[in-house]
Amino acid sequence: MTRSPATPLPPPKARRRLREGAALTQTQLASRVNVTRATIRAWESGRTAPRGRKREAYARLLKTLAEEDATRRTRSAPPPEPAPAPAPTPTPEPTPVLERVSGPASDTASDPVSDPVSDPVSGPEKGSEPGSEPEPGSEPEPESGSEPEPAPEPAPEHPVLTPAQAFDALYEFSAPALVRQAYLLTGRRELARESVERAFQTAWERWPEVARDRDPVGWVRATAYEFALSPWQRFRPRHRQPEPPPADPGDRTLLNALLRLGPQHRRTLVLYDGVGLDLPETAAETEASTPAAANRLLHARETVAGRLPALADSRVLHQRLTELASAERLWAAKPTGVRKGGERRARFRTRAAIAFTVALIGATALTVRTAPTHYEPAVSPGVAVRGVPPRVAPGSLSEAERELRQKLRDRLQDGPERLEPRLE
Incomplete structure (x- = not known):
């Protein structure tokens, strides 16, 4: 599936050139668009693209910077020097001829539509010598026995490719090389192939934007590198186990030095x-300044040369x-499978988002x-309940209670009377 075309933007390299031409830092440009500096850095590297209102604001700002840059160049350009007038030489008066008119007809030239000689498409008549032009009023006479040659057929127009065909052509052209580059970055064959497919x-998914980009291969390469070098790859179970190293000892040493x-x-x-x-x-693709990229390159070369x-x-x-x-024997999937896999992934994410939204609405x-719906105090x-006697502590025994207690104490505690009670 494809997205609707958005506001056109210049290529990432042109965005960075316009910002540097206006002597603006990424922080200053970010404050104008009301985004962060990291967002501007990602836009200028081509890793991400603005959307919605931020895209429109960014496009207007870049258009203003481009107009200011054109104005500065016009002011700084030196005025053209007047060409020296040629010395007059006595020449004979030329024979009047009809010139071809590429623009609007002048007062001294005849109408290019009504005059077949001045038509810029027809050109000079066949049979005339090179460099000679017909005189006004003279018409060429057809040769006897000669048949008019058929008009040349118009050149066939360039076939217009559908978005799927253009994507397949780009994939077949650049995917094998990108897989090999990703292998140099990661040292893993499966991760290199997966990174390129994800890119x-x-x-x-963003095909209208990528198709209009000046360097679509660079756009895909930056995305593939970001996915391949993501620190989250180390937590994936399928990439925890090391892969077999190259068979050649020299290649194995070089790959270890790179890693x-x-x-x-x-x-x-x-x-x-x-x-x-x-x-x-x-430097633009790695989101760094040119001196920083040069220092990284020198350090990497010294490290590799040390080994x-x-x-x-x-x-x-x-x-x-x-x-x-x-x-290495590296392979890439078919473009049709990659395209359909991306569509399935997009559909899955869309359905998951819809399901989550429905669950949230239901909850x-x-x-x-x-x-x-109302307040419950x-x-x-x-509160004390009336009519219930209050609890009191035990007091002294009454006379009857004392007699009963004495009677129980005086009676035998064992014998048959205890086992067989008798009536008194």
Whole structure:
């Protein structure tokens, strides 16, 4: 499934160039759009895209920056120097000819629609010598026995691809290389394939935006790198166990050296020495400044050269990275399966959101239904009940009670009288 087209935005690299041209920091730009600095950094790297009102506000601000940049360039451009007038030379008066008119007809030229000679589409008549033009009023005479040649057929128009066909073409063109790059970042074959598939599924969900991007491969690559280097991958059970290392000892040593680098240093090295991006593009994709990206690159090269001195040369390092990525048997799923998998995932998330919303609405309705509709006061404090004799403590024995007690004491406590009571 695809989303409706949103407000168009310039490419991520152009956004960063406009901000730097206006001498604005990411914090200042974020305050204007009323977002955080991390959000602006993600927008300029192409990892995420603005939506809704924030997208419209961001687009208006970028349009204003572009107009200011064009105004500055116009003011700073030097005025054109007047061309020196040519010296007059006595030349014979030329024969009047009809010139082709590409724009509106002038007062001195004939109408290009009514005059077949001045028509910019028809051009000069067939049979005329190159460089010669017909005189006014003269019409070419057809040659005897010659048949008019048929008009050339118009060139076929470029076929218009559907969104699914364009997505499949982009996937088949870039997916194998992206899987190899993700393998250099993670050292895991299954994680590399899954990262690229997730990135393309995200691209299919935002296909109108990705299709208009100046570098759609870079957009997908940034998303795949973010998923592959996510710290949450270590908690997944399927990625806890190590995978078999490469068979070649040199490849195994190089892969271990890459995995010992930090995620950002590893990503910078792969982008610059593996993919071949320049330093500003590498800095933009890693969401860092150009000096920071240069420092990361130097540190990564020193670390790799410390373990493998033969890779101190950048060209040799590029060749070895290519060989390491090409030596493994990495595969990518079919574009149709990736596209349908993304649609199934989107449908599942939509249904889960609907189910959660329905459950929340049901719980709210049940709470409203069972909640008391009026105030119930608390239980009032106890009140003494009349007519009940008060509890008193035991007092002294009466005369009859004393006689009974003495009688019980004087009688025998054992014998048959105790077992067989008699009537007195």
